[in-house]
Amino acid sequence: MQITPVIAIHLAAALAAVAIGPVALWARQGATQRPRLHRAAGYAWVTLMVATAVSAIFITGGPGPRWAGFGLIHLLVPVTLGMLVMAFVYLARRNIVGHRKTMQQVYIGACVVAGGFTLLPDRYLGHSVWSALGVI
Template sequence: MQLTPVIAIHLAAALAATAIGPVALWARKGRSQRPRLHRAAGYAWVTLMVATAVSAIFISGGSGPRWGSFGLIHLLIPLTLSMLVVSFVFLARRNIVGHRQTMQYIYIGACLVAGGFTLLPDRLLGRSLWTALGGI
């Protein structure tokens, strides 16, 4: 698989979301809360996550079980989008704990865990990284 414009958009949005996520999470912790920073970083992060999920629709899955051009990894698309909606429902109902936990789960699951799997040697990003490091 080569770096197409859709994959480039997906990769850029995912990397930016992974980088900005901790800012949104950190801005509401501790004694000195920063609500403006939290809100700005949070909306940016949500926008990047939506861009990541929507762009993934146009990327065909790798090997393994498939349904048309979709692989198992594509199950993360509706999961991510629905969890984002759930987090805003929590926020609208003033359930801050539910909102916080949902956003933390999305960040850990979608950015860190799923992102970590992209570093496997048989994936585009992983192959590029390991080749650049002179490895596998």
């Protein structure tokens, strides 16, 4: 497998989302709150997460069981998009606690956990990283 334009888009959006997520999540925490930074970083992060999820639909292949070209990791696509919608529903209803918890869960689940799985040696990115480091 090689880097196709879809994989490049997916990878770039995912890496940017991992980087900007903490800014969006914690700009409203602590004694100094930055609502403009929170909103700008939040909208950028959501856009990157949507790009990551949608581009994942077009990436097939890889190890594991398949159904119509989709693997188990593709189940994260509707979960991620659904949770992003719910976070905005909470916001529209002025349920800030629900909004905060949902966004934190999406970041941890979609960025940290799913991102960690991409570093497994049998995945494309993991194999590339570990072989470049001389580990495998």
